[in-house]
Amino acid sequence: MSSGDVWIIGIAMTPFGRFPDKDLIDLAAEATLDALADADLTMADVNVLALGNVYEANSHNGQRLQKQIGQTGIPVYNVVNACATGATAVRTVMMAILAGEADIGLAVGVEKMGKMGMLGAAAKTREEKKVFEPKGRYGSVMKTEGVLGTGLMPGVFAQAGMEYAFKHGVTITHFAKVAQKNHAHSVLNPLAQYRKEFTLEEILSAEMISYPNTLLMCCPTGDGAAAAVLCSDARLRRLDPDVRRRAIKISASVMTSDPWSDSGQALSDVNTLTRMAADAAYEKAGIGPEDLDLVELHDCFATAELLHYDNLRLCEPGGAGDFIDSGAPWRDGKLPVNVSGGLLSKGHPLGATGIANIYEVVTHLRGEAGQRQIEGARVGLTHVIGLASACAVHILEAPVRR
Amino acid sequence: MAKQVPVVDYLKLGDPPHLTAHACTSCGALYFDRRNACARCFGRTFTTRVLSNTGTLRTFTVMYRTKKPFVSAIVDLDGGGVVKANLLGVDDPEEITPRMPVELDTFIAGVDDEGTEAVAFGYRPRKVEK
Numbered sequence: 001m002s003s004g005d006v007w008i009i010g011i012a013m014t015p016f017g018r019f020p021d022k023d024l025i026d027l028a029a030e031a032t033l034d035a036l037a038d039a040d041l042t043m044a045d046v047n048v049l050a051l052g053n054v055y056e057a058n059s060h061n062g063q064r065l066q067k068q069i070g071q072t073g074i075p076v077y078n079v080v081n082a083c084a085t086g087a088t089a090v091r092t093v094m095m096a097i098l099a100g101e102a103d104i105g106l107a108v109g110v111e112k113m114g115k116m117g118m119l120g121a122a123a124k125t126r127e128e129k130k131v132f133e134p135k136g137r138y139g140s141v142m143k144t145e146g147v148l149g150t151g152l153m154p155g156v157f158a159q160a161g162m163e164y165a166f167k168h169g170v171t172i173t174h175f176a177k178v179a180q181k182n183h184a185h186s187v188l189n190p191l192a193q194y195r196k197e198f199t200l201e202e203i204l205s206a207e208m209i210s211y212p213n214t215l216l217m218c219c220p221t222g223d224g225a226a227a228a229v230l231c232s233d234a235r236l237r238r239l240d241p242d243v244r245r246r247a248i249k250i251s252a253s254v255m256t257s258d259p260w261s262d263s264g265q266a267l268s269d270v271n272t273l274t275r276m277a278a279d280a281a282y283e284k285a286g287i288g289p290e291d292l293d294l295v296e297l298h299d300c301f302a303t304a305e306l307l308h309y310d311n312l313r314l315c316e317p318g319g320a321g322d323f324i325d326s327g328a329p330w331r332d333g334k335l336p337v338n339v340s341g342g343l344l345s346k347g348h349p350l351g352a353t354g355i356a357n358i359y360e361v362v363t364h365l366r367g368e369a370g371q372r373q374i375e376g377a378r379v380g381l382t383h384v385i386g387l388a389s390a391c392a393v394h395i396l397e398a399p400v401r402r
Numbered sequence: 403m404a405k406q407v408p409v410v411d412y413l414k415l416g417d418p419p420h421l422t423a424h425a426c427t428s429c430g431a432l433y434f435d436r437r438n439a440c441a442r443c444f445g446r447t448f449t450t451r452v453l454s455n456t457g458t459l460r461t462f463t464v465m466y467r468t469k470k471p472f473v474s475a476i477v478d479l480d481g482g483g484v485v486k487a488n489l490l491g492v493d494d495p496e497e498i499t500p501r502m503p504v505e506l507d508t509f510i511a512g513v514d515d516e517g518t519e520a521v522a523f524g525y526r527p528r529k530v531e532k
Contacts, residue, residue, distance in 0.1 A: 118467065130514060130515040131514050131515060131516055131518070132407050132512075132514045132518050132520050134407075134411055136435075137435035137436045138410045138411065138412065138434060138435050139408075139410055139411025139412075140409060140410045140411075141407055141408075141409055141410075141520050142409055142511065142512055142520055144409060144410065144522075146465070146468055146469075146472055146488075147409060147488070147511045147522045148409065148410065148486060148487050148488065148522060148523070148524075149474035149475060149476075149486035149487050149488055150463065150465050150472075150474040150486075151486075152465070154463075154465070155463050155465050155474050158463035159461045159462060159463045159474065159476060160461070162461040162462055162463060163460060163461035163476075166460075166461060166500035166501075167500075207466070208464070208466050209466055209467060210463045210464070210465050210466065211462075211463050211464040211466075211495045212463075212495075260431070260441045260442040262431070262432070262482075262483075262484055263460070263476065263478075263484035265433065265434060265435070265484070266476050266477075266484045266485055266486040267460075267461070267476045267484075267486060
């Protein structure tokens with residue numbers, strides 16, 4: 001322990017899925033109360049709250065949550081940062097603790113998406129004009145989705161995948177193997193939205209959504225929440241030994257946005273900012289990819305996971321295809337990736353995702369992951385990326401057990 | 403002939419039709435949309451640059467679950483500029499190869515109530531003489 005450390009002392013997530021009988025705040029309250037119970041604390045102990053949510057971000061959900069579980073007058077930050085929203089809430093609380101403004105804080109991520117179809121499709125509809133008139137910064141006279149290529153999420157990540165395929169010779173089968181692995185992993189996770197194993201043939205022959213990603217290679221939309229209780233080092237020393245014993249250290253927490261590139265306006269570059277975040281996190285934590293026992297990375301599409309093997313330095317440069325072929329990222333492999341089932345099968349309620357992946361890693365580092373436990377796990381990495389663009393990488397460590 | 407307008411203002415319907423970009427006068431970075439300052443070097447003045455009608459394909463996808471499947475492509479233009487558009491005249495992904503040469507073509511994307519046609523651009527595979 002050292003004075004600058006921040007610890008996770010309580011964490012919880014709801015099951016991911018579709019819950020028409022629960023509203024956004026029901027889900028947030030469920031995860032939050034479970035996380036507080038996990039830390040053996042109440043709202044009276046919390047000095048700061050950050051709530052992350054994307055689709056209802058203008059509703060001041062942090063304050064709405066307080067009204068259901070405890071109004072204590074503490075500062076509340078409502079944050080939104082695409083698919084990195086949950087991780088942004090964690091970082092907001094962490095920074096408040098590091099700034100000395102709080103010693104215990106609560107980060108919550110929640111989303112209620114239901115069955116909303118392809119992401120980006122709903123947000124971009126514009127009423128058909130009767131008379132063409134140039135509008136906006138591109139002087140466009142009509143909606144250009146499908147006319148000038150695609151900007152929808154499945155299309156962006158498919159194009160990013162094909163760029164890697166063209167450069168490094170990976171095939172649609174390599175991408176499909178990622179989905180095969182994550183669906184298989186999810187069978188062991190009772191909180192996953194789907195828990196069904198598929199053969200490679202079933203994945204490849206499923207409905208094509210955006211070449212090369214078939215339906216089983218795209219994450220579902222859904223509902224869910226996750227919450228984490230963070231604590232300063234000084235405060236941790238005064239907590240109950242049973243809480244201290246299960247505390248997990250945040251060894252690195254890094255956020256990046258995309259730097260300028262010549263192709264960024266045509267296709268979001270999901271690689272560079274991930275590499276920047278990973279490299280900075282390894283440096284901060286003083287550990288390398290070879291020290292990791294498990295990784296939860298942002299597999300919004302099967303193509304994305306393959307790219308991130310390379311971006312997070314889990315494989316040789318250009319070697320993501322060989323990495324999946326070798327079986328390394330399977331739960332019994334050299335470096336298990338997405339043993340939760342990943343976004344592909346565990347689900348991806350946007351605001352919750354960046355805390356749910358921390359939940360997964362913390363649970364393994366505590367040795368409490370039940371039948372999906374990675375034995376002896378001591379160091380883990382989480383990664384999220386949202387367009388366009390925010391990336392967060394966290395490295396988490398269990399203290400050496402005495 | 404019906405009146406025509408480009409679907410976006412960076413397509414110029416001259417003879418031949420071509421793309422232009424806002425070029426940063428300090429570093430040369432290219433932008434299709436209006437910018438307040440250069441995202442690369444923070445310069446605040448821009449000039450107009452005419453872009454090439456030929457280039458090579460960087461990557462692509464085929465989008466389904468739409469009214470009509472289409473190929474979306476990212477094209478590296480010869481001499482600079484990277485643009486997103488539909489790949490025209492190809493529907494089998496197996497026919498699309500790395501760095502495939504392409505050239506600009508236009509098509510009518512819609513007609514308004516006054517009969518004005520909106521002209522869009524896309525790219526077709528280009529035969530390269532050996």
